[in-house]
Amino acid sequence: MLTGKNELAQDMSKTLFDKIWDSHVVKHVDDGPDILYIDRHFIHEVTSPQAFNGLRNRGIRVARPDKTVATADHNVPTKDQHLPIRDELSRTQVNKLIENCEEFGVELYGLNHPFQGIVHVIGPELGITQPGMTIVCGDSHTSTHGAFGAIAFGIGTSEVEQVFATQCILQPKPKTMKIEINGELGKGVLSKDIILYIISKISTSGGNGYFVEYSGSTIRSLSMEARMTICNMSIEMGARGGLIAPDEVTFEYIQGKEFAPIGVELENKIANWRHLTTDQDARFDKVYEFKAEDIEPMITYGTNPAMGIGISDRIPNGSVRASEAESFKKSLHYMGLEPDSSLLGKKVNYVFIGSCTNSRIEDLRLVAELVKGKSKADDINVMIIPGSKQVEKQAIEEGLDKIFQEAGFELRQPGCSACLGMNEDKVPSGEFCVSTSNRNFEGRQGPGARTLLASPLTAAATALNGYITDVRELI
């Protein structure tokens, strides 16, 4: 899916985003949205049923079921998945997905299927997500797939129906933003800390209207899974998505995955994927640069993901923008926190390790390494939700489940779980939860729940001590 030679010769300086976007435009209309062709469409039980109804009302089929993949993740229990779902509405919704996929010929990795899991975990781990693709899903964290050098973004249900009906979507082309991070990460600092740091600098709306490319030596040094964590949270600064140019790390990751190309086909693909880079003199509409050395383990204190601080910092005394003052006050009031105070040492009763941001095998390994031979604090509830059946299986094969069990961490079954509190995994009202998920909005983890976003290491360290802990003291 590369641009043709002529086009490249005429316009030598293109960003990676422009190259992929332009090569997928079916029709361009001035001052209108482009008709963009979609290579992969992921769907799940919550944002698809109304789109299937729409097809039925119009009397049409899914145009390309072969490019559509379904899973059940948002609204599934994380215990006893072999039993019928207890909650009636949830059961109906998950069954509806099964019926819809059967009727419209869509491949479904539903509950108890060995490939089931959080949609943004399974796409990459099955090799369905590949460089140069356009990928959409009715979920804002679709940006995760951008880690492979793909244009991936979240869409609404009307747009899900568009893609079902035509394999295309009408989209205005976003502007481009480059975020470059150079240097070496400090001890105990993970990619989650990088992205929380970036969002705290750019604000929750600073990326609105942009598609981000992450680059720089720090990004290059990261594993694929760590890169996914970064791209995953692009939406939390308002950006449509974020991508990273593919490299050897990417190609290595894809090889051998279930649906990855093999043999000569793979070689040819990799040869093409090597061209997926931003040209040296390409211009971005906006550029930010950060130093890895400035980033320490991060934690949020407020009710949007931009309200984050280095773990040794104090909560700010007021907002940057005057008009945000009321929202800032409301936010701290909801959280029950004081300006100018430190979060270190604060007692916490819940820790959630999971979500499309941090539920992959590397996340679980990092946690296991830290807690091996240790025990959680007495009063704390610790839940680990693997991102997929494959992650769960791998964790058990590596004996991580035993380490978690000995530490008092409860390893459950795959799903979105307490990231959004749609199933019964919720944090009680007024309780603090250090969470590896992506959103700390009011009530996100349950009505009245107080979420503090952090990395898997910070979450695990907090679980061991029972209070918010700087993980660097434990390693």
Place this chain on the structure above:
Amino acid sequence: MKKFNILTSTCVPLPIENIDTDQIIPARFLKATTRDGFGENLFRDWRYSGGENPVEDFVLNTAKYSGKILVAGRNFGCGSSREHAAWAIADFGFNAVVSSFFADIFKNNALNNGLLPVQVSESFLDQLFDAIEKNPSINVRIDLPKQIIEIEELNLRERFDINTYKKHCMINGLDDIDYLRENKKEIEEFEKQL
């Protein structure tokens, strides 16, 4: 899709910034498989405390404010892509949302459901909040063909932007799928060269 042309209505003010779609409709109310009935749970956790008791001073619970226009603080609709947020606002009875800044996905979702997002300047938004607070029964007029939002009795007006194609769809009640399907041939040609 519902058509939108000119709307004159009183407003409901919500002067809070960064209102995310989890506030507009919490995830636990996303279990339905149709588009109807989400208005009942619009701003559920701000409207009710403990899940059931109405919060008396919340704008949707006071008799003081009513109308078909929701006026909200900057960066409205950020977070989750759930279209249920737009459905809930429309189902509650709003036809337009005014803010100084909309999150991208929410804006698309609103436009795809005949709910007009009107983006105005910070200063105009402040004036609007002031005017509504001083006189909750003041009428705001939104003229989509002319792309003007105004309070005639205060001689206050501003032009707003909207994509030409989306404006055409809103005024005529057309949806994107009709348009996309008209381009079937181009799409098939494109697929051949993949």
